[in-house]
Amino acid sequence: MPSGRAARTLTFLFADIRDYTSFVEAHxxxxxHRLITDFRRMVRAQLALTGxxxxxxxxxxxxxxxxGASQAVRCGTxxxxxxxxxxxxxRPLRVGVGIHAGEPVPLDDQYVxxxxxxxxxxxxxxQGGELLITDTVRGLLRTSGLxxxxxxxxxxxxxxxxxxRVYSVDWRRMEFMAAGEDLPPRRLLPWGKTRTALGAGILALAVVVALGALVLSRAPATVPRGAAGVxxxxxxxxxxxxxxxxxxxxEFVSVGNAQDHVLFTGDAIRFEVSPASWAAISIAxxxxxxxxAEFAVRPVSGEGSVALYFRGSAGRQDQVVVTPSTGxxxxxxxQSFEADAAPQRLFGPASRIPSSRNQQTDLVASAYGRDIVVFLSGAEIARSTxxxxxxxxxxxxxxxxxxQSLVIELRALRVYNR
Known part of the structure; x- marks a missing residue:
């Protein structure tokens, strides 16, 4: 254990496919190989949302x-x-999940x-389709509405x-929905070393399947560009x-594949994304x-979009998406970070601002109750319910x-209580 650092309680989750050997023999x-690949993508997709x-x-x-124990149980669910x-x-996919919490010893970027x-x-x-937790985890979550x-x-x-004592969780009665599809891995190293610069592992972040719809009202077709304003x-x-x-x-980082990068440059977070892929940060x-939320983005090269995402739990994720080349x-x-993933439902015309090439766009998003509003230069440019x-x-x-690949910079991200 690193000198001078007190032990801390962490929660561990083990999951694997049941009857995998029989599946190999039969199919x-x-x-x-396809089953394993899909399973790994699926687990990594669910993993990232919970941190x-x-x-x-x-x-x-x-x-x-x-x-946190609640994170592990949500991920297992x-x-x-x-x-x-x-x-x-x-093609059955029968998975068993077990969760326990305790004070481990860090060793070579692992825990023992x-x-x-x-x-x-x-x-x-x-068993296949079963989520087991220990009495230790149950105690940590005694006031969490298991x-x-x-x-x-x-x-x-x-x-x-x-x-x-070990308990089987009736996970079908939890109000949590899975994160969607096809997103790759993250690695949490001992004692919070979580920045991408640490390295070798591909990270993952994911979103959850939408539960509802947004009703987008009409906004001005074109508005002036400028600073975020009031x-x-x-x-x-x-x-x-x-x-x-x-x-x-x-700031937790995730990427779609090994060719993608998220770099902290001193004055921006730079996303370097290969064709048909994605890169993301989430805030712990x-x-x-x-x-x-104030956020500012500046395209550097290539084609694509950047989105502020939020409310990424309890079975949904909302996004404010900016496509710089078209405005x-x-x-x-x-339900997915994949480039061609269609939203579950979207009404009304998209709003537009003047397209930007190598110019910074400063936006403000406000979420209050069911209302989601986007502002540019203090003027409302999009609203949804x-x-x-x-x-x-x-x-x-x-x-x-x-x-095409995409290089784009996040130049500001500040979040306030509403």
Whole structure:
């Protein structure tokens, strides 16, 4: 353990595919490879929304870590929901998930110790479609409104003496929906080393399937470009992006593939995205119901879009999307960061501002109750009415078009209470 740092409680999740060996024997290596690939994308998609980290992936199994027990349970629920959704008669995707919390020992960018060992055994004991948690996790979440639990009495855990009580979670009764599709990995290193600059692992972030629709009202077809101007009514500042290379620990980074990069340059966050891919940041410990956000973007080269996303939990994600080359501004609900992922529903015409090549665009987004409003230079340019009131993750995602790469800079991101 690093000198002078007190032990902290972390939550560990182990998940793997049940009956995978039988599937290989019955369907062959090619289909088994496709199943593993889809499973890994699926897990990594659910992982990022909750702010967890991928410690290790081997074969059909995952070893994940979270700073909070509620994050782990939400992620486990989303994994099982998505696995059930993807299961077909000829390609079952039966996944077991086990979760335990404790004080581990960091070792070589991993964690070891009895807490990890017990979590692994709990994961191995979970049946297909089952989410198991220990009494330790149950205690951490006793005031969090867990769904019904059934104790798994007499459960034998290999090599574990004095095992805690273990419970099966009725995850189908949790108000949480899975994150959508096809998004790759993040790695949470010991003691909060979470910036992309640490390296080697591809990171992942994802969004959740939309529950409702946005009704977009008409806005002026063209408005003048300029600075963000006067902010709408707001409260205290909750976040101000740190662009320094060594910067803060709250910006979590994810990319679509190994060719994509998110760089902290000192005066901006630079997204370098390969064709048909994406890159994103999310803000840790920030999920207000109502907020005002200032964000400024500057295209550098290529074609694509950049979006402020928010309310990324409880089964949905909203986005304010800017396409610099056309000046189009869109408010939408979407289920994926993929470039060609259509929003579930969108009404009304898109708003437009003058297209920008290498010029900065400063916008303000306000979410208050069901109302979502976008401002430019103090003037309202787009408004939508959300179908529900939700809270959830906030961040920025850049998408390249299918045929061209995209380089774009985030020049400002400040979030205030509303």
């Amino acid at each position: 062959g290596d090619a289909l088994a 967890g980290g991928e410690i290790k992936t081997e074969g059909d199994s995952f070893y994940l870590v979270f700073e 989303a994994i099982l929901q998505e696995a059930e959704h993807r299961t077909t008669a000829d 110790g009895s807490a990890v060992n017990l979590a692994a055994r709990i994961g191995a004991a979970a 769904p019904p639990l059934v104790e798994r009495e007499g459960l034998q855990l290999k090599g574990i003496q004095d095992a805690p 902010l709408p009514p707001h409260g205290a500042q909750l976040f101000d992006a740190d662009f320094s290379p060594a910067g803060g620990s709250r 410990n920030l999920s207000p119901d109502d907020f005002v 189009e501004i869109t408010i939408q609900v979407t 959300d179908s529900i009131i939700a809270s959830g993750a906030i961040g920025v995602v850049a998408n390249a078009t299918r045929n």
